[in-house]
Amino acid sequence: MTSPHPKKHELVRAAIRLFAENGFDGTTTLRIAKAAGVTEPLIYYHFANKDGLFTYILERAFNEYFNLLTQLPDQSKTAFHRIEALISLHMEITADKPEEMYLIASTCPAKLKDGAHACSRLMAEQRKRLSRYLNDCLKQGVESGEFVKLNIPQTVNVLMVLILGLMRQHALGLDTRRGMRKAAVDFCRRSLMA
Amino acid sequence: MTSPHPKKHELVRAAIRLFAENGFDGTTTLRIAKAAGVTEPLIYYHFANKDGLFTYILERAFNEYFNLLTQLPDQSKTAFHRIEALISLHMEITADKPEEMYLIASTCPAKLKDGAHACSRLMAEQRKRLSRYLNDCLKQGVESGEFVKLNIPQTVNVLMVLILGLMRQHALGLDTRRGMRKAAVDFCRRSLMA
Amino acid sequence: MTSPHPKKHELVRAAIRLFAENGFDGTTTLRIAKAAGVTEPLIYYHFANKDGLFTYILERAFNEYFNLLTQLPDQSKTAFHRIEALISLHMEITADKPEEMYLIASTCPAKLKDGAHACSRLMAEQRKRLSRYLNDCLKQGVESGEFVKLNIPQTVNVLMVLILGLMRQHALGLDTRRGMRKAAVDFCRRSLMA
Amino acid sequence: MTSPHPKKHELVRAAIRLFAENGFDGTTTLRIAKAAGVTEPLIYYHFANKDGLFTYILERAFNEYFNLLTQLPDQSKTAFHRIEALISLHMEITADKPEEMYLIASTCPAKLKDGAHACSRLMAEQRKRLSRYLNDCLKQGVESGEFVKLNIPQTVNVLMVLILGLMRQHALGLDTRRGMRKAAVDFCRRSLMA
DNA sequence: CATGAATGAGCGTTCATTCAT
DNA sequence: AATGAATGAACGCTCATTCAT
Incomplete structure (x- = not known):
């Protein structure tokens, strides 16, 4: 049974790692997207914005x-x-x-x-x-x-x-x-x- | 009797306050300069760069x-x-x-x-x-x-x-x-x- | 039938002219972008940096x-x-x-x-x-x-x-x-x- | 018999070397002054401006x-x-x-x-x-x-x-x-x- | 669900030049 | 003749975000 939103999950996983490694300001949406193997706008499909992704994780x-x-x-x-x-x-x-x-x-x-x-x-x-x-x-x-x-x-x-x-x-x-x-x-x- | 570098001192005072209020990334060199009543390049006259000012304070x-x-x-x-x-x-x-x-x-x-x-x-x-x-x-x-x-x-x-x-x-x-x-x-x- | 990247092409055309007219240092990325009818960051979408655009032309x-x-x-x-x-x-x-x-x-x-x-x-x-x-x-x-x-x-x-x-x-x-x-x-x- | 303006001469010597090494735009007035062992404003005492110094050499x-x-x-x-x-x-x-x-x-x-x-x-x-x-x-x-x-x-x-x-x-x-x-x-x- | 292309806003930094001394 | 301090104007570049598809 796969996750309902596999790419969203990848985004969150990548974001956790990158935010932890480089901080919030030190992590760009582009790097998150690349690390998750997707493109940037997908972040905005799943979350309101960068802060929304951060808050979701928190x-x-x-x-x-x-x-x-x-x-x-x-x-x-x-x-x-x-x-x-x-x-x-x-x-x-x-x-x-x-x-x-x-x-x-x-x-x-x-x-x-x-x-x-x-x-x-x-x-x-x-x-x-x-x-x-x-x-x-x-x-x-x-x-x-x-x-x-x-x-x-x-x-x-x-x-x-x-x-x-x-x-x-x-x-x-x-x-x-x-x-x-x-x-x-x-x-x-x-x-x-x- | 005034300080030897009054404007440098103002820069440091403003930077301490702003860095504390908004974090390092959340504080722009322009805002520091304005808060100190000087122009931005003066930061680079007295310090190597933004990080140098931060390190000096620290x-x-x-x-x-x-x-x-x-x-x-x-x-x-x-x-x-x-x-x-x-x-x-x-x-x-x-x-x-x-x-x-x-x-x-x-x-x-x-x-x-x-x-x-x-x-x-x-x-x-x-x-x-x-x-x-x-x-x-x-x-x-x-x-x-x-x-x-x-x-x-x-x-x-x-x-x-x-x-x-x-x-x-x-x-x-x-x-x-x-x-x-x-x-x-x-x-x-x-x-x-x- | 239009070119595959019309705006990139405009950037290159404008850059050739401006670099030739004003030299590399005498040409700003902003002027190139304006002459090409696009915004500055587009240069960095298509090329690594100013030098990358210059090298591409060369x-x-x-x-x-x-x-x-x-x-x-x-x-x-x-x-x-x-x-x-x-x-x-x-x-x-x-x-x-x-x-x-x-x-x-x-x-x-x-x-x-x-x-x-x-x-x-x-x-x-x-x-x-x-x-x-x-x-x-x-x-x-x-x-x-x-x-x-x-x-x-x-x-x-x-x-x-x-x-x-x-x-x-x-x-x-x-x-x-x-x-x-x-x-x-x-x-x-x-x-x-x- | 020493030159009438020893520091001016040093400025010109330094400028020739630096302009040749790094080009006109690649040479800052500060580096010229430092290489000549003087301070920047002296350039403006002896020459109208950076271009004047360059022209003088030429x-x-x-x-x-x-x-x-x-x-x-x-x-x-x-x-x-x-x-x-x-x-x-x-x-x-x-x-x-x-x-x-x-x-x-x-x-x-x-x-x-x-x-x-x-x-x-x-x-x-x-x-x-x-x-x-x-x-x-x-x-x-x-x-x-x-x-x-x-x-x-x-x-x-x-x-x-x-x-x-x-x-x-x-x-x-x-x-x-x-x-x-x-x-x-x-x-x-x-x-x-x- | 997903993307390629594009942008507005802004940032840290540089530099020729000036002014008071 | 010479300087320390200061600035106006810009510059290359980044980034979160959007839009058309």
């Missing part, structure tokens, strides 16, 4: 990520188990979709000034979801006595910074050492556990 | 930052005091030079693919210096019994990710909450102290 | 010229008849393609320093072909007793200088007198014939 | 050449001796002033469309002087019976084409063979002598 990647987030363990598990699962998820998705994650990590920061841009919207959504989940974990952990007493909203933010920082470092290839997942988990466990 | 900002790093407390202080000083430094420089730090946080990730670019070089230098300093702190703390026993190189990296992530969040204005410095310090203290 | 003109050279009479004719045919050919092609020949005569000398430029390559090829043909003629004439005894390689060069000089003078419009062909032929006949 | 070279022409032997010598002297003069000046002659041969053809340009004026003057001298030689030779009967004005032109072609070939370095002077003289002698 949203697909974030949606996949958001789906994983909703499958995280709920309060039936221990609070720290849930935090560990969150850290693991971020390391795994970065290993699974390196090009998409590189693309997000390298191009989105430059788009944040434009609050209407998909990057802003999706990254805000990401922070909201992470906040909610971490808040829930910390509340559970503190209430159950599993964690020490701590300022929940601020610790949520510290954990979010740490997790996003790890993902970012991983995605951008800034540190290729192994064992970062375990090191981060240990660091958090020592800080949180009562 | 290097000036990083050098100022590196200078602060070298003034950090040495082993005469307790290990945790030194780590706290490092965290504080990163929050303070971001508050002091918000445009330069925004510029770095928003534009550099896109340049990392080019290992020869100033962004790559300076960020690598930054990581090297942070690594060295944190390594020294952790060794001191573990040896003196101030800290728990821990895997030093990996914990160095976790701390670096946390600190750079905080700075990045601060610089990009992703979280404007107060007290992040204290929250991060507390989080680390609980994790490190014996 | 190679087309030289190829036409080289084709004529290969149709010159062979040893079945008398040696002097062959030399006369060579002189005539150069006068005729200059009359037939005045703009192309003016273009070559006026712009190529400035390009000779760049040995890789089409001008260098094509002019070297021209000299090689003329040398070969004249050498053959002189050998034939001397061996058959039609010509006086003479130093063949050096006389080849004198004849080549004379023929190229005539063509050049004709192309650049430096002497509009009639009868130059006959005068040159007579001059050579007296010098060569036994 | 006129100096042509005047030197014209001076040599006036020292050629008069009718007290045989006609052929006088023609041989003319040929020799052109080979010698090209050997003596290779940069100036390369400059003229490579840049002037492109300027001929502009009849007011120094190149046009000086080259026309050159042709006029050569015509007059050769005309005089041929008349003397034919009248004295030294030369065969021939159409004088047309033969003047053939000889001029030959001489200028030799000089051009020599100046542009198109043929580095030795003995071209003698070959040309022999060729002419056979054609002219009774």
